[in-house]
Amino acid sequence: MSQTTISTSATASTRTSTTAPAAGTEQELAEFDRTTSRWGRLTMLAGLLISLAGPIYLVFFTGLEISAGQLWTAFAAVAAVFAVIWVVEPATYFPILGPAAMYQAFMIGNISSKLLPAALVAQNRIGAKPGTRRGDFAAVAAICGAAAVHLVSLAIFVGFLGTWLISIIPAGLIDVARLYILPAVMGAVIVQSIVTIKQPRVTIIAAAVAVLIQFVVLPVAPGIAFVTTGIAVAATILASWLARDRKPVAAAAD
CATH class of the missing domain: 1.20.5 (Single alpha-helices involved in coiled-coils or other helix-helix interfaces)
Known part of the structure; x- marks a missing residue:
């Protein structure tokens, strides 16, 4: 007992x-x-x-x-170019970064070229899925690290070395950097996103939409170049939703 x-x-x-x-x-x-x-x-x-x-x-x-008219005219000119980004960026970054890292990212800047790649690499390194608590914390830590490295590198290569470093770099190398660094970073972000998300159907749809807009829609209607990003995102979301797996969750689990 x-x-x-x-x-x-x-x-x-x-x-x-x-x-x-x-x-x-x-x-x-x-x-x-x-x-x-x-x-x-x-x-x-x-x-x-x-x-x-x-x-x-x-x-x-x-x-x-x-005058107020000049202010509103200037605002309308900027909004015509960037208004779509005001909607697209938060909608596309939030599922990967999470709420806490979103505050960090939009305060720091350089999201697509610096902070988002850092978050994706950190999540992939520890096996954290975007949208989970673990993924959110990984994004927060990665953004802190990316910002710290950025500030230190700016202090060294701009604050202390600055003009002297630019003067000794060959002009041809600077031109190459201007042409290819941003596409290289964006390509790395895309590949990292594909590897992390692991959804071939969505990847194929996104690639098809991008090719269609770049090589078919833009040559026919070059005037919509400023809104093509929003069109591509909206079309990818709509196509992915239409092509989704319609099996019930319980049946899919079995």
Whole structure:
């Protein structure tokens, strides 16, 4: 009787010890989400106000006599080129980066050429799937590392070496770097995304849409060059949704 009581107590204590960390972890994760959301919004708003402070000062306190019509015309010109990116970038980056890393990414910048590749490499290195808690934390850590490396490299190669380093690099090498570095980085991001997501159907659809727009749609209608990114993203999403596996989840699991 006493042995049974002891074993039962031991089992109960073991279950308590194993479930307690899980409950504590959930609370910590919830607190992490609340903290990052609160400070993320505050820092983004602060960044917006700081970025607008210069133009506001120029318009209202320097006597440049810039009219409201000129401001709205300039805004419309910029929006015509970049408005699609305002929607496309958050929609495409969020599933990979997660909420906390999104605040970091849009505050730091260079998302597609620096931060997104860093997040994808980190997730792939530890086997974390994008959209999961582990993937979100990997993206946060990767962006911190990428930003730190960026700041250190800027301090060394721009702040200390700067003009001297540019003066000793051959002009031909600089031209090659300007032509090929960005396409190389973007190509690496695409390949890393394909390897990480591991969905051949979506990859084939995205490649087909890109080829169609680049070699068929653009030559016929070159005037839509500024919105082709949005068209490609929307067409890929729609085609992937139409070509999705319509089997019930339970049947697919069996």
